[in-house]
Amino acid sequence: MxxxxxxxxxxxxxxxxxxxxxxxxxxxxxxxxxxxxxxxxxxxxxxxxxxxxxxxxxxxxxxxxxxxxxxxxxxxxxxxxxxxxxxxxxxxxxxxxxxxxxxxxxxxxxxxxxxxxxxxxxxxxxxxxxxxxxxxxxxxxxxxxxxxxxxxxxxxxxxxxxxxxxxxxxxxNGQPVVKTKVKVTEPKEFKLTVPRPRAIPVPEPVPVVAKPKPLGWVPLVGPRPGRLSTLIPQGSEKKLRLQVPPRIRRTPTLTFYKPDNVPVKLNTAAILREGALYQRQVERELERVDKLVDGAGDFSEFLEWQKKMQMKDQEERRAAEECRRLQGKLSHEEAILARQNLVQENKQKAEQKKEEAVALRQQCAERRLQEQRSMKQLVEQVAEAQKNVRVVQTRLVKGRRQIAQEVMEKSRELLQQSAQEAREQQRQRCELISQLRAMETQPVHPGKLVDLTQIPGHGLEGEMSIVELRERLALLREAQQRAQEEKRDQIIQGKRARSQELQETMERLSMCRAAMGRAAALSRTPIRGLQLPRGLAAKRAGGSRGKTAA
Structure with missing residues (x-):
C-alpha cells in the first residue's frame, strides 16, 4: 500500500x-x-x-x-x-x-x-x-x-x-483514514520582563477601644415581694440581685376568647384524604392483630441470627484475605519465572534477527545486481525505440488520414439524414396547423347544462353526485349532534354519581369522628374519689391523645 x-x-x-x-x-x-x-x-x-x-x-x-x-x-x-x-x-x-x-x-x-x-x-x-x-x-x-x-x-x-x-x-465502520502529514508548530518561550519585587506594606494602626463601664447595682423588680422573700433564703439577696438581668418588663395580660363552633366546609380532596387516612389506620390495626394471632416472635431471635450471620461473614472475609495473600505470592513467583523466560526468548529472537539481517543483505546485493542489469536493458530499449520513432510517426499519419476520410463520409451521411428528418418534421407541422385551423372554425356551444344528480365519472373511488353528497352531509351532522347529546348525558350522570359518593363518605367521616370523640372523652374522665395532681393529669391526657391519634 x-x-x-x-x-x-x-x-x-x-x-x-x-x-x-x-x-x-x-x-x-x-x-x-x-x-x-x-x-x-x-x-x-x-x-x-x-x-x-x-x-x-x-x-x-x-x-x-x-x-x-x-x-x-x-x-x-x-x-x-x-x-x-x-x-x-x-x-x-x-x-x-x-x-x-x-x-x-x-x-x-x-x-x-x-x-x-x-x-x-x-x-x-x-x-x-x-x-x-x-x-x-x-x-x-x-x-x-x-x-x-x-x-x-x-x-x-x-x-x-x-x-x-x-x-x-x-x-x-470507523477504520483509520489516510491523512496527509501536517507540519507541527514548534512552541517558543515568551520573552517576559522580570517583575519588580513588591514593597512591604505599612502596617495599619491598631484601633483604640474605649474601656467598658463597670456594672452598677440594679434593684430587684418582681411580682409580690412578700412571696419572693419566702422563696429566697436570708443572706443571699445580694447575690441574687447581681445575677438577675437589669431591666425586666412585665408582659401585658393576654385575653383569650373561645371561638364559636363554626362548621368547616371541606372540599372533595379533603374529604377523600381524610377517608383514606381512616381506612389506612383500620388496615394497620387489622394487620397488627393478624400478626399477633399468627404468633409473631420476639425481636431477640432476629438479633441472635444477625450476630451469627455477622460472625460467618467475618470468617469468610478472613478466608478470602488469606486466599488473596497466597495468590499474590504465587503471582509473584510466576512473574519471576515469566521474566526469566522472556529474557531467554529475547536472546533467541536477537540471534534470529541477526541471521535474518545477514540474509536480507545478501538479497539486497542480488537485487541491486538485477536492477543494474534491467537498467542497462531499458537504456538499450529506449535507444531502439528512438530509432523506430520515425517509422511509427509515418504509420500514425497514414492511419489518421484514413480515419479523417471515414469521418468525412460518415458526417456527409449524417447531414443527409438530418435534412430528410427536418423535411419530414416540417410536413408534420403543416398538417397539424391545418387540423388546428379546421377545429377552430367549428361552432362551439356557449353554455353547458349542469345536472346535480349526475355522477362526474372521473374514475375515482367513491364518486357521488352533488345531491347525494348533500344528503350524506346532513346525516353526518345529525349523527354528530346525537353523539354530543349522549356524551352530555353521560357527564351529568357521572357528576351525580360522584356527588352521591362524596355524600356517603361525609356520613362515614362524621360517624368516625363521633366514635373518636367518644373514645377520647372516655380516656380523659378520671376515677371517682381520686384527684390526680396537675402534672400526672397532663401526662395521662397526652398519652390518651397519642393513643387516639395512633
Whole structure:
C-alpha cells in the first residue's frame, strides 16, 4: 500500500512544480530524472509513465476535475487538485493495463473519503454519456472518444461501484483514514520582563477601644415581694440581685376568647384524604392483630441470627484475605519465572534477527545486481525505440488520414439524414396547423347544462353526485349532534354519581369522628374519689391523645 502511495505522492509533487507557461513537457521530464535516482527502477518507470500521460492529456483531465470541484467537491481542498488528475488519468488510460486489483490498491493507499467522492462523481453513467463525452469531443474526435475512453469506462463502472460501496463500509465502520502529514508548530518561550519585587506594606494602626463601664447595682423588680422573700433564703439577696438581668418588663395580660363552633366546609380532596387516612389506620390495626394471632416472635431471635450471620461473614472475609495473600505470592513467583523466560526468548529472537539481517543483505546485493542489469536493458530499449520513432510517426499519419476520410463520409451521411428528418418534421407541422385551423372554425356551444344528480365519472373511488353528497352531509351532522347529546348525558350522570359518593363518605367521616370523640372523652374522665395532681393529669391526657391519634 505504501509503495503505490509513495509513487502517487511523487507524481503529484512533480505536477505541482510544472508550469505550462514557462516549461515544455520534454524539458521538464529530462530535468526531473535526476531527482528520481534514489527510487527503484520499477518506481521510476511507473512515475515517468503516469507523469508524461498526465501532462499529455491535461486538457481532458482538467475538464473532469474542474467540474468535480464545481458540483460534488465544493468542500474539498485545492491542494488535492493534482491528486484527482492522477486518479482520473489512471482510471481512463491505465485501468486495463494495471488491472482492477492493482487499481484498488492504489485507491486504498490514498484518503478513502476523497477517493470515494471522486469515483462516485467520475463513474456516474449519466455524466459519462452526456456532458463528459461532449466536452471531450470538442478536443478530440467523437468516435475516438467513444471507442477508446467512454465505452471502457462504462464497462468498468459496475466493478468500480462495488469498490465505492466497500470504501463506504470501511468509512462507516470507523477504520483509520489516510491523512496527509501536517507540519507541527514548534512552541517558543515568551520573552517576559522580570517583575519588580513588591514593597512591604505599612502596617495599619491598631484601633483604640474605649474601656467598658463597670456594672452598677440594679434593684430587684418582681411580682409580690412578700412571696419572693419566702422563696429566697436570708443572706443571699445580694447575690441574687447581681445575677438577675437589669431591666425586666412585665408582659401585658393576654385575653383569650373561645371561638364559636363554626362548621368547616371541606372540599372533595379533603374529604377523600381524610377517608383514606381512616381506612389506612383500620388496615394497620387489622394487620397488627393478624400478626399477633399468627404468633409473631420476639425481636431477640432476629438479633441472635444477625450476630451469627455477622460472625460467618467475618470468617469468610478472613478466608478470602488469606486466599488473596497466597495468590499474590504465587503471582509473584510466576512473574519471576515469566521474566526469566522472556529474557531467554529475547536472546533467541536477537540471534534470529541477526541471521535474518545477514540474509536480507545478501538479497539486497542480488537485487541491486538485477536492477543494474534491467537498467542497462531499458537504456538499450529506449535507444531502439528512438530509432523506430520515425517509422511509427509515418504509420500514425497514414492511419489518421484514413480515419479523417471515414469521418468525412460518415458526417456527409449524417447531414443527409438530418435534412430528410427536418423535411419530414416540417410536413408534420403543416398538417397539424391545418387540423388546428379546421377545429377552430367549428361552432362551439356557449353554455353547458349542469345536472346535480349526475355522477362526474372521473374514475375515482367513491364518486357521488352533488345531491347525494348533500344528503350524506346532513346525516353526518345529525349523527354528530346525537353523539354530543349522549356524551352530555353521560357527564351529568357521572357528576351525580360522584356527588352521591362524596355524600356517603361525609356520613362515614362524621360517624368516625363521633366514635373518636367518644373514645377520647372516655380516656380523659378520671376515677371517682381520686384527684390526680396537675402534672400526672397532663401526662395521662397526652398519652390518651397519642393513643387516639395512633
Amino acid at each position: 505504501t509503495y503505490y502511495g509513495k509513487c502517487i505522492e511523487a507524481v503529484v509533487e512533480q505536477l505541482g512544480q510544472f508550469r505550462s507557461e514557462k516549461d515544455s513537457t520534454q524539458q521538464f521530464l529530462e530535468t526531473m530524472n535526476p531527482d528520481l535516482q534514489t527510487l527503484s527502477p520499477p518506481q521510476q518507470v511507473f512515475i515517468l509513465e503516469v507523469l508524461s500521460g498526465c501532462l499529455e492529456y491535461r486538457k481532458l483531465l482538467k475538464v473532469v476535475v474542474d467540474a468535480f470541484y464545481v458540483r460534488d467537491g465544493r468542500f474539498c481542498l485545492w491542494v488535492d487538485y493534482h491528486l484527482f488528475e492522477v486518479i482520473c488519468y489512471l482510471a481512463t488510460f491505465q485501468l486495463e493495463e494495471l488491472g482492477f486489483q492493482l487499481f484498488c490498491k492504489i485507491i486504498k493507499s490514498q484518503p478513502l473519503d476523497k477517493m470515494c467522492k471522486f469515483l462516485r462523481f467520475f463513474f456516474n453513467p449519466l455524466y459519462l454519456c452526456t456532458w463528459i463525452k461532449d466536452e471531450w469531443s470538442l478536443i478530440y474526435e467523437t468516435t475516438h472518444v467513444q471507442t477508446n475512453w467512454i465505452s471502457p469506462l462504462t464497462r468498468w463502472q459496475p466493478k468500480v461501484q462495488e469498490l465505492i460501496t466497500e470504501l463506504e463500509t470501511i468509512l462507516a
